[in-house]
Amino acid sequence: MTVQGEPADHQWVDDHAGPVVRPYAVTGGRARPVTGTFDLISLVKATRTDVSPEIGLGPEHLAIVGLCQRMQSVAEIAAHLDLPVGTVRVLLGDLVARSLVQIREPHGTVGVPDNSIFEAVINGLRAL
Amino acid sequence: MDYGHSERPSGAVALPTAIKILVAGGFGVGKTTLVGAVSETRPLRTEEVLTESGVGIDDLSGVEAKRTTTVAMDFGRITISEDLVLYLFGTPGQDRFWFVWDELALGAIGAVVLADTRRLADCFPSIDYFEGRGTPFLVAVNCFEGARHYRLDEVQAALNLDPEVPVLLCDARQRESAKEVLITLVEHAMKLREARRSAD
């Protein structure tokens, strides 16, 4: 998990190029998910409590299933696993294709949310 | 869209929906501080790796056609209810990464533009961006020690803002202050939505 101010020193990072090798290796060189688009705030939850290793699933796939026992956004998965968002999208595509996770697309990618959502947010913030 | 809706795998449950608000402004103006002040956890950081074509830089050498740039975004989460989760995203540097801004702004209910009166011009690109996109936004003047205090109408005039754009003072470190900024923004976004609807 990368938190503000704590550099991810276990990764080979080039300041200009970013993480150089790992994300590519993790996805087998794939840049696009087999299915889905995965907004940063699409919510993800595992459909099973545990998944045994099988062909085509790497440790990062299993790590996502483990993390998503509690619902997480795509951005949170990337932050906790310390992987670029693009890599996480590819891995999620594999998991969706196997029905190992369910996805909820965010509100408002099409059109403006309705008043009930605005009101819920206002009340929720007041109650914080 | 709800993947697996027609054929729900066993164990599937109803998930909440997510919405987001952006926190923009110049370098070091307090974006991450504001996100952290209201979020459930310390701000998290996520990275997008872009190929240089994605940020509009041509590599003329032809040798490293796939050079990449990493863009970091800070964000935090506020669980509003069982059905609704709010994410706050601090936007990355204002000058190069419009590609990432477009992705962040898509579907955002609104944006907070943080301003520091010692460096007011630093927030111009953010304001231009949200005005151009029609994203509801407000300007929150983050009060740093030693900064001269300006009246809000002076800030409004200096930024050449539409009179309806809220301008308020804040202390990005204080949860209550950050909350007030967000509530004002959502109220503003709701008003704009109604106004736009009745104009149609």
Ligand SMILES: Nc1nc2c(ncn2[C@@H]2O[C@H](COP(=O)(O)OP(=O)(O)OP(=O)(O)O)[C@@H](O)[C@H]2O)c(=O)[nH]1
């Ligand atoms: N006095 C005062 N200091 C603040 C306030 N908000 C933030 N700071 C300080 O200003 C510095 C920069 O704040 P950040 O939240 O990192 O700013 P940022 O906009 O995320 O910075 P970048 O992401 O680097 O552009 C930190 O040292 C904060 O503690 C404020 O309201 N008052």
Ligand SMILES: [Mg+2]
């Ligand atoms: Mg920051």
